[in-house]
Amino acid sequence: xxxxxxxxxxxxxxxxxxxxxxxxxxxxxxxxxxxxxxxxxxxxxxxxxxxxxxxxxxxxxxxxxxxxxxxxxxxxxxxxxxxxxxxxxxxxxxxxxxxxxxxxxxxxxxxxxxxxxxxxxxxxxxxxxxxxxxxxxxxxxxxxxxxxxxxxxxxxxxxxxxxxxxxxxxxxxxxxxxxxxxxxxxxxxxxxxxxxxxxxxxxxxxxxxxxxxxxxxxxxxxxxxxxxxxxxxxxxxxxxxxxxxxxxxxxxxxxxxxxxxxxxxxxxxxxxxxxxxxxxxxxxxxxxxxxxxxxxxxxxxxxxxxxxxxxxxxxxxxxxxxxxxxxxxxxxxxxxxxxxxxxxxxxxxxxxxxxxxxxxxxxxxxxxxxxxxxxxxxxxxxxxxxxxxxxxxxxxxxxxxxxxxxxxxxxxxxxxxxxxxxxxxxxxxxxxxxxxxxxxxxxxxxxxxxxxxxxxxxxxxxxxxxxxxxxxxxxxxxxxxxxxxxxxxxxxxxxxxxxxxxxxxxxxxxxxxxxxxxxxxxxxxxxxxxxxxxxxxxxxxx
Ligand code: DQQ
Numbered sequence: 001x002x003x004x005x006x007x008x009x010x011x012x013x014x015x016x017x018x019x020x021x022x023x024x025x026x027x028x029x030x031x032x033x034x035x036x037x038x039x040x041x042x043x044x045x046x047x048x049x050x051x052x053x054x055x056x057x058x059x060x061x062x063x064x065x066x067x068x069x070x071x072x073x074x075x076x077x078x079x080x081x082x083x084x085x086x087x088x089x090x091x092x093x094x095x096x097x098x099x100x101x102x103x104x105x106x107x108x109x110x111x112x113x114x115x116x117x118x119x120x121x122x123x124x125x126x127x128x129x130x131x132x133x134x135x136x137x138x139x140x141x142x143x144x145x146x147x148x149x150x151x152x153x154x155x156x157x158x159x160x161x162x163x164x165x166x167x168x169x170x171x172x173x174x175x176x177x178x179x180x181x182x183x184x185x186x187x188x189x190x191x192x193x194x195x196x197x198x199x200x201x202x203x204x205x206x207x208x209x210x211x212x213x214x215x216x217x218x219x220x221x222x223x224x225x226x227x228x229x230x231x232x233x234x235x236x237x238x239x240x241x242x243x244x245x246x247x248x249x250x251x252x253x254x255x256x257x258x259x260x261x262x263x264x265x266x267x268x269x270x271x272x273x274x275x276x277x278x279x280x281x282x283x284x285x286x287x288x289x290x291x292x293x294x295x296x297x298x299x300x301x302x303x304x305x306x307x308x309x310x311x312x313x314x315x316x317x318x319x320x321x322x323x324x325x326x327x328x329x330x331x332x333x334x335x336x337x338x339x340x341x342x343x344x345x346x347x348x349x350x351x352x353x354x355x356x357x358x359x360x361x362x363x364x365x366x367x368x369x370x371x372x373x374x375x376x377x378x379x380x381x382x383x384x385x386x387x388x389x390x391x392x393x394x395x396x397x398x399x400x401x402x403x404x405x406x407x408x409x410x411x412x413x414x415x416x417x418x419x420x421x422x423x424x425x426x427x428x429x430x431x432x433x434x435x436x437x438x439x440x441x442x443x444x445x446x447x448x449x450x451x452x453x454x455x456x457x458x459x460x461x462x463x464x465x466x467x468x469x470x471x472x473x474x475x476x477x478x479x480x481x482x483x484x485x486x487x488x489x490x491x492x493x494x495x496x497x498x499x500x501x502x503x504x505x506x507x508x509x510x511x512x513x514x515x516x517x518x519x520x521x522x523x524x525x526x527x528x529x530x531x532x533x534x535x536x537x538x539x540x541x542x
Contacts, residue, residue: 003309006508007485010369011342011534012298013062013316015052016542019044019307020314022203022280023295024051025085025095028287030121033059035295036068036095037316038082044313045304049079051097054540055122058338059293059319064540068095068113068126075099075109075133082203083110084151084282086159086183086220092118094183095126096149096161099133108146110135110163112183134186135163135178142168146176148203151284152183155223155253159183162193164236166200173201173236177256194258196266199240203280206234206258207292208251213326217292219285223253231324233331234258235273237280244281244296245270248329261329269393271330275465276447276498277301278317294322294333298486301449301459301501317488317499318481325495330468334494335481343371343532352516352526354413359517362531367514368418368507370482371532374516376413377525378433378474383409387434387442399446399464404428404519413524416515417482418452420506427452427502428517429480429489433471443467443476445491445498452502460502467496475527483534484508 019040039052051069076099083097101107116125137143145166152161177189232251247260281296307313320333391398414430469492481488
């Protein structure tokens with residue numbers, strides 16, 4: 001089959017070719033942002049994993065360097081898996097990562113790597129100190145499910161780090177806690193920091209956040225109210241569902257415990273960073289702009305045969321600033337402001353009413369590589385459909401039933417992106433408003449790729465999440481980053497995010513169109529829409 005080169009993303013992070021997965025060890029160091037990532041130098045499928053390395057001045061333009069860590073010692077000879085970076089007291093970055101010690105991947109070990117020359121701002125060469133490994137799967141640890149050390153934090157005279165795991169012979173995911181005085185000798189704490197019956201916890205991430213609504217970030221080692229710490233966040237990537245879930249809670253350094261505010265939040269009505277294709281994410285503190293930044297991997301949804309034919313697979317989502325929402329119950333995410341440098345001339349639409357069943361095209365730009373921001377105003381919530389509480393824990397199922405083409409009361413309304421001229425192909429990103437038994441609005445955000453391509457045999461999951469926003473004013477916003485085979489959307493200012501991979505066969509390049517649609521029974525006003533074509537940044541030399 002023919003795979004169009006026009007499906008390769010323009011401004012999302014990619015190496016020139018081959019397979020990529022998890023972002024690893026992001027950090028800012030001496031003027032440069034560093035991104036390491038899981039990479040197969042030999043092909044477009046997972047395997048032969050090493051740490052590839054790119055650097056950037058702005059998180060948008062990337063320069064590719066030589067791989068940072070490759071197999072070389074007995075405790076990483078079969079693979080260099082995910083991990084994190086920590087800045088030591090003297091400012092030297094240290095990498096903690098998982099090495100694979102057996103050919104069948106069934107023996108996972110934690111190792112350290114240090115810069116060969118810490119005065120090199122590009123951190124081009126890394127060495128593995130002779131005291132490796134730092135943590136082995138001793139008795140009580142499931143050796144095949146023991147990986148992905150976090151950034152360590154320092155409090156009360158000790159470093160601490162987490163390693164993701166699965167308690168032996170159970171379905172209990174665990175954040176195994178280690179402590180160290182010198183960053184060389186690590187001792188496992190008797191109890192994990194936290195655990196839940198969810199299956200394996202991959203890629204844990206644990207960090208402090210400031211008071212509700214404060215957008216500035218905190219260093220991983222910030223601790224206590226005096227340092228501005230209001231809450232902690234624990235994120236885990238669930239192998240079983242392939243989503244990144246988090247809870248907001250309190251961390252006690254002395255008791256070495258983390259307690260989520262919502263005691264059932266690990267398993268019921270779980271919060272996700274992203275309700276779409278976004279996995280194995282990791283945050284870091286950016287000292288330049290005093291913010292916390294989130295990076296996440298978006299796998300392909302295309303067939304393996306197509307991945308191989310294209311010669312590449314996997315992208316990183318646009319780096320997002322992340323902070324605690326004003327309500328204190330969830331996080332908010334927004335593309336880093338540096339992305340706006342790629343915007344071309346804006347195309348504006350204002351004060352346009354979209355009647356039930358109508359749609360209009362946004363013209364004046366090529367939208368296949370664009371950034372679109374819309375503010376909607378709902379004329380009335382009277383016709384909102386009743387909300388069936390059976391779906392309170394399953395937005396995705398609800399949206400699977402009530403897709404973009406299923407007429408509603410208030411919505412579905414939103415964008416058709418990457419649409420072909422005849423609209424036979426289109427990806428819908430939209431809202432639908434329900435009303436619960438007390439008359440309270442329930443807002444659903446969906447990304448519906450069911451019509452995104454006429455190519456057969458594509459994986460086209462509908463993604464959805466609820467949006468915890470006050471819609472009594474009738475106002476709600478949507479931003480979509482459209483980039484050829486990815487649509488990355490932010491609802492209500494970043495309260496609900498959905499990344500989706502789509503592979504149009506006709507809506508490619510200049511043949512891709514952008515529309516606003518309303519398939520509900522209530523008028524929707526576009527109070528303002530601005531769309532920008534996006535320039536191509538430096539992207540690892542490709
Ligand atoms: N990917 C890595 C593992 C991690 C998984 C291997 C998550 O370390 O658990 O490539 O995608």
